[in-house]
Amino acid sequence: MKYGIGLGSNLGDRLQNLQQALTALRNWHKGPSRPIRSSTYLTQAVDCQQGTPDFYNMAIELESDLSPLDLLFRLREIESQLGRPSQRQRNASRSIDLDILYADDLICQDQTLTLPHPRLHLRRFVLQPLADIRPDLILPDQQKNISTLLAELDSEEGPLQKVVCDLFDKHPEPVC
Numbered sequence: 001m002k003y004g005i006g007l008g009s010n011l012g013d014r015l016q017n018l019q020q021a022l023t024a025l026r027n028w029h030k031g032p033s034r035p036i037r038s039s040t041y042l043t044q045a046v047d048c049q050q051g052t053p054d055f056y057n058m059a060i061e062l063e064s065d066l067s068p069l070d071l072l073f074r075l076r077e078i079e080s081q082l083g084r085p086s087q088r089q090r091n092a093s094r095s096i097d098l099d100i101l102y103a104d105d106l107i108c109q110d111q112t113l114t115l116p117h118p119r120l121h122l123r124r125f126v127l128q129p130l131a132d133i134r135p136d137l138i139l140p141d142q143q144k145n146i147s148t149l150l151a152e153l154d155s156e157e158g159p160l161q162k163v164v165c166d167l168f169d170k171h172p173e174p175v176c
Contacts, residue, residue, distance in 0.1 A: 003071060004101035004134070006117070006126055007058050010045060011095045014056040015163070017082060021096050024078040025062070035062035038129035041160040045093075046123065052093055056163060059101065059129035068103045072113055075100065101126065105140045116141055121149050124157040 005025075009017035018040065029035060037060040045052035064071060075098040082096040101117045108115040116139045120126050127150040130137065135147040142149065 006099040008055045008097040010053045010055040011093050017096045031063040038132035040163040043125035057125045
């Protein structure tokens with residue numbers, strides 16, 4: 001199954017946090033193909049308390065035999081290893097945030113996991129990185145592809161700034 005995963009960080013060394021998350025994903029990922037990743041973007045904090053630091057956000061797509069719930073638990077383990085507490089206030093600042101954005105054409109709605117991510121189509125900080133790696137993707141709950149959703153997005157989010165650095169200077173680049 002192909003999974004889209006959103007990565008974000010707004011505490012500490014944000015680029016290092018993303019790199020450590022990518023390394024942790026690389027260490028367990030044994031999929032049939034190499035994951036690809038988007039550029040990294042500096043983004044405003046959305047739906048967070050005033051004064052919340054800006055985020056660095058990116059997206060990857062990887063193929064895995066794990067079930068969506070097993071992948072979710074793996075991502076939560078990585079978050080925990082990187083210092084994110086399991087009990088936290090909603091939309092609080094975080095060293096790392098790993099979200100499953102989609103899982104092929106799967107639609108899932110339960111208390112543990114909703115796929116595709118329920119606010120994906122409303123967030124520039126998610127759509128822009130996805131447009132880097134899967135511009136023509138049409139999610140199972142949408143009628144338009146990622147590029148069109150991004151182009152038509154009516155959002156108060158400010159423009160995203162691409163982050164250029166030694167760790168993330170190629171686009172798109174395999175993470176494994």
